[in-house]
Amino acid sequence: MTSTSGNDADAAGLDGPAASAVPAVELIGIGKRFGAVVANADVDLVLRRGTVHAVMGENGAGKSTLMSMLFGLLEPDSGEIRIDGRPVRFAGPLDAIAAGLGMVHQHFRLFDTMTVAENVVYGAEPRRPGFFGRGVVDRAAAAARVRELSERYGLESDPDAVVGSLSAGARQRVEILKALHRDARILILDEPTAVLTPNEVTSLFAVIRRAAEGGATVVLVTHKIHEVLSVSDEVTVLRDGRVTGRFATAEATAASLVHAMTGRAIDEVRNPRTGTPGATVLEVSGLTVGDSGAGSGSGSRTSPGGGGVAAVSDVSFEVRAGEIVGIAGVSGNGQHELVAAVLGTLPARSGRVRILGDDVAGRSVRDRRALGLAVIPEDRRGEGSAVTMSVAENVTLGHHRTPPIGSASGVGRGWMSIRAERARARELIRDYDVRTSGELQPIGALSGGNAQKVVIARELSHRAPLVIAEQPTQGVDVGAIESIHGRLLEHRADGGALLLVSHEISELLALADRILVMYAGRIVAEFPADEATTARIGAAMAGAAEAASEPDPEDPES
């Protein structure tokens, strides 16, 4: 880590007196309200040139609002923004871009059908004469520009590749190149690692360091503590819209950051083992699933190899009552298709799925759920909830035919009790600590963590014997992760079976009794909890054959 301890004299030596005296960006006393909600209050933030500055906070802490104001997407109600010491007012992001800012949004804004070079130069195209004097896009110059920037910052990318065919990491590099093409000196990265594989995270961090060493100022918006500790120089922590901590990273600890973020210390979720597992609840044998074609739910690429290759091939395992089985793997190695085949949204090419002993071949999703299956899908907004509908309606979905909301027979058949729906929603909001203005608020207006709590409340509260959770804590803040993990462990303690698909090894280590690793559609390794380590799982995830242990379909405990 470079010297960061706030010693201005050091920085002066590096950048010259003018650069050191004037920070690249100063936010002074920034405030922003949305109606009665205070999003930011009296926030001061100083970004020194050539440093990586992490802006930390839980979801809803006001990080995004603050960055939106810096990038000209929102106008602050109070306070001042200075770039290179000069006060600025941005009417929109274009002003911010002109002032040397660049922002890589969490959700990419790319043209999938166009090439990398076209995406990078779009709106600021190099031109050459042609087309009846009207000028044409100079493709060679565009490609050269991409290559030059790629090389300078270590952003590996092919100018001629079509963006829609790229992995999430490569798409992110295109976003960064877009900002660099516009000569951004201040780069804002909003939750950049949410969609990346561990390897991609490592190379992104290398790019970030390289950019900072080249004199750029990088803002890393994140809620992941280990990222902050590994890549940043300085940290500003927000909670409830206010600054609750400022650290030089060298002097910060995980505990101090968590404390500043949450206002309390978080107990690591321990995995309290509870006896031996019971009867088999889910049995998958020899399951093979074709490529879904439409891509996996995460929006990333389908299985390596693509084409006609099976997304899931010959997968067998079982999950017992009172057991959590984890599925590890880099996104797009068949996990999503496996879940879809168990749920019934993708047909199995061959093999068998039994839920509580019943072969579910040919059965509808509704039938399978009626057997005792609940699913917490990876795509919270697309599959897990109906974003424009209220929290109450979202809690009802799928349970609208059964009491107390629906009625299976009699005159009430086909009707729902709105009163019962709202009462149930209020109860779950309380039990699951969902932060919402009320059960009638659209779920899309909730923060990611709170929306996920609603989905989890719906799926767990009916006490289904088998729960499948896909990435249940993706994009969810620390406090909510703790509560969600607690709920999942409770489900196991009550004798439920849980199949947990996660890309976070730490999550699997914290929760699972057994961990299966998927690679290229197959289960390539299996580890009982006490033999699992990050290194071993990571190696198996990368497809290293030698890391694969003997797959053992029998329960490793007993």
Added chain:
Amino acid sequence: MHVFELGFVAAVLLAATPILYAALAGALSAQAGVFNIALEGQMLWGAFAAVAGSYYTGSAWGGLLTAVLSTALFSVILAVGAARWKADPIIIAIGTNLLAIGLTGFLLRVLFGVSGSFSPRELQGLPKMTFLTDVPVIGPIFSGQTVLVPFAFVVIAAAGIWLKVSPAGLRLRGVGEHPDAAASLGVEVARYQTWVTIVGGALCGIAGAQLALGNVTVFTENMTAGRGWIAVAAVMLVGGRPLWLPVACLGFGAAEALGFRLQGIGAPQQLTDAAPYAITLLVLIATRIRLPRRRTAAAVTTSAPTPAA
């Protein structure tokens, strides 16, 4: 009677040309992300304006100019309504189509005191390229056609290349694919959508002029008879890519021309009239089956940052 001869090729081109212009309008709109189904109404208005313009100015070129300008103006309803005011383009287009039928029928009575059709003896049609008569192969195909027939292919090629190579074309494609991304890079989405729709109106004006002053020299109520809808089908068929439009449109033209030929050899008229539409339907079904869905990621758009709760 021989079905496949140069005269048949001429008939195919004649039938395809109005559809080509309208489909180009639709394809450009599609590239900018506006689903334009007002082609039928705009073409009908263009046909009426062409006849009225030709009648009043005494020149077919005056008719063409009237059609181009007034249809461009007519398309402002869709352009401003959908692009600027963010109304639903489908609803505006339906309104436009209904308005065109009613308005042309109404003006036919008010201005010319006739109903049904209007073809005074002094009405000037667009001149045919008779100077080509003696050229082998070209002659039999083009000598009976207006210059708008070959011009359609020139315009389509130019539009296709413009989309590919020019900065404005690149931006237009981006506007259609991911408006938020385009806007975040400083491209004014509404401006591109507005202008492309108005240019499309002008093209539909040409389509109408070719139909009423080129293919025939008459205005008949509802004379477009679904050609605008076939153009919409053609746009969907080629995924909005202009350079593929000739393939689709010539196919429809062939179906129509074939219908006429079959009538000539005794097939019932009702059946042959239905041929282009039936073929449209079949081709659309066939392509839905064959083509993989190619928009999943593009459908995912991002919204402006929301205040976190």
